[in-house]
Amino acid sequence: MAGVIALVGGNEFRPGCEQMDRAVLAAVGVERPHVVILPTAAAHQSPSKAASNGVRHFSGLGAQASSLMVLGKEDAGDEALLAPLDTASVIYLTGGDPSHLLESLRGSLVLHRLRGALKRGAVLAGSSAGAMVLGSWMRFGRWTPALGILDGVAVLPHHERSEPDVVAKELEDTTPPETTVIGIDSESCCLGSADGWQVIGPGAVTVYSQGRWRRYGSGEAVPLPSPA
Numbered sequence: 001m002a003g004v005i006a007l008v009g010g011n012e013f014r015p016g017c018e019q020m021d022r023a024v025l026a027a028v029g030v031e032r033p034h035v036v037i038l039p040t041a042a043a044h045q046s047p048s049k050a051a052s053n054g055v056r057h058f059s060g061l062g063a064q065a066s067s068l069m070v071l072g073k074e075d076a077g078d079e080a081l082l083a084p085l086d087t088a089s090v091i092y093l094t095g096g097d098p099s100h101l102l103e104s105l106r107g108s109l110v111l112h113r114l115r116g117a118l119k120r121g122a123v124l125a126g127s128s129a130g131a132m133v134l135g136s137w138m139r140f141g142r143w144t145p146a147l148g149i150l151d152g153v154a155v156l157p158h159h160e161r162s163e164p165d166v167v168a169k170e171l172e173d174t175t176p177p178e179t180t181v182i183g184i185d186s187e188s189c190c191l192g193s194a195d196g197w198q199v200i201g202p203g204a205v206t207v208y209s210q211g212r213w214r215r216y217g218s219g220e221a222v223p224l225p226s227p228a
Contacts, residue, residue, distance in 0.1 A: 003118035004193045005227045008127035009184030010095055010158045013057035020189045020200040027123050033089035035065040040104050041096025041129040043071040050094045076108035085113040090123040093130030098140050102133045128157040137176045152178055152225055159183030164206055164213045172211035181208040190222055197222040
């Protein structure tokens with residue numbers, strides 16, 4: 001896997017996200033990256049709004065942005081619909097319902113295309129639900145196997161709302177084996193490449209392991225397995 005993964009804590013496409021999203025675009029290494037927004041997780045909420053917010057936000061940052069209205073399992077297997085994924089510089093999974101997103105993408109042609117995009121050097125970004133499904137496991141009421149694009153990691157989004165001591169105690173005896181849990185604050189991301197992981201944005205990333213926790217701020221390296 002040669003690409004870059006951006007795990008965003010939530011509240012995507014809002015004022016305050018510019019720093020991390022400029023870093024996402026810069027990671028592509030081309031002058032005007034093509035960003036494709038997938039509002040799958042928002043299918044039962046306002047997918048058109050989620051998609052248009054993403055297109056507007058990244059267009060304002062100088063990217064060529066478009067939406068791909070994959071709203072369920074059937075769309076996720078439509079080869080003609082998915083053609084833009086083959087040339088996208090950045091593929092962005094919005095927030096919303098993590099269960100619906102997981103069910104829509106698991107075993108799908110979209111998942112195959114996401115893995116292929118990473119192999120050719122694209123950036124795969126996920127916010128909130130979009131970040132949760134990329135790991136090996138996700139906790140949504142209970143621990144559930146996720147897509148496994150990022151091995152050995154589970155993501156807790158909107159983590160600014162949480163008390164780390166409480167979370168660490170909850171996780172100590174329940175976390176799946178060989179899994180590092182990371183809590184990511186909204187409007188911030190953990191950006192990973194072959195060079196390692198770094199926090200970008202005004203918030204923090206909190207890493208949980210064996211009943212302990214440590215918080216990493218903007219610009220700090222985070223000790224996670226390389227996605228490449």
